[in-house]
Amino acid sequence: MNEKKELQVAALENGTVIDHIPSDKLFTVVSLLNIKDMDSNVTIGYNLESKKLGKKGIIKIADKFFTDEEINRISVVASNIKLNVIRNYAVVEKKEAIMPDDLKGIVKCNNPKCITNNEPMQTWFHVTDKEKGLLKCHYCEKEQQKDNIKLI
């Protein structure tokens, strides 16, 4: 199993491998990264064995290199996700998704009376506690936990 996975990672000539995605978050990550709109060759592995996570997901995208801002979007659903940047069959850089100070247009406010749920506008959250994953809506000022968020 492990051998085969190594082989698949290495098989990517240029692109990004996103590893250690908790299985239950895999499809959320797929949607956060807008993968369905990509033209490149994408491989998605689901429910692969992982020593750390039990079951994990993996996404390999050929010829795609994410900006830090795009990567950090993923931190909203799970921490410890690792990205390997591949060039010419070799891992040239390892990146980690880091929780940003602000989240714009990613998370839905769970307050139905918030202006962001009633106007055609972008949501905006301030991350008030990165460890606990606390987000505060810039508009209605209500706080919410990272674990109960809904994505846009």
Next chain:
Amino acid sequence: MENRSLVTIAEHSKEKILYLLEMAREFEKKPNRSLLAGRIVATLFFEPSTRTRLSFETAANRLGAKVIGFTDPKVTSSSKGETLKDTIMMVSNYADIIVMRHYLEGAARYASEVTKVSIVNAGDGANQHPSQTMLDLYSIYKTQGTLENLNIYMVGDLKYGRTVHSLLMAMRHFNPTFHFIAPDELKMPEEYKIYCKEHNIKYVEHSEFNEDVIADADILYMTRVQRERFTDLMEYERVKDVYILNNKMLDKTRPNLRILHPLPRVNEIAYDVDDNPKAYYFQQAQNGLYARQAILCDVLGITLDEVKADTEK
């Protein structure tokens, strides 16, 4: 772009709060001015609030401004599906200040981001109502001569009461001791108790409301216990008459005690309290006029010195 909007009192420093209170005091000395002559104040009430609207419109009129606006969103384009942004952009072509009340939380913040015209938040849902907080602060300041080191007792609905939450946060600069008196279902929410701890604000919680509990109060801030807030109506029936203040309860209280209430009251303050010199809720509403005059001038960049110079005229 310098945005002088007033969205929340939390953005104001201690100095800024005291500065605005001093400006309000100038307006109390002389309410009728022409500082805003030639200016137009729009009052956009997407949700009706007669008391707040009249207070703002009086403040604008006494400063010599002209007032446009609407009091009922049913007659405006927002009932046709116009977005808040479009309404604000349209009114921004006409007015120098937009005073707005909205049923949605965060509406004033958003409005202040889409226009260069100063926005004054006159209440956004359950979120903020900074002019109410300013008039509460002014009333406390005026009756106690200071905002420092006071015993402030908050009574009634401390869970949903927007005014008590804003007042609590604004008082953080002034070393208060709070006493929270409320039924279990309407207790001060945990987040505000954490806020108190984080800012070293002392507080005591009570469920009893009687003359002994309030004996050391400097300010008694009464709020209405509303039936619709209760999930358990038996509980409402049990507590509805517990948090009522009557004149007899004031016998042991301090001479400097003043009773505040954001109004409207229903039955939480008995009518026999009205004639007690410690009753202050009607003057409190009047103070709203001076506080709002200060707010309107400040968002337009009119300084305390200019106001003082105008007082001398």
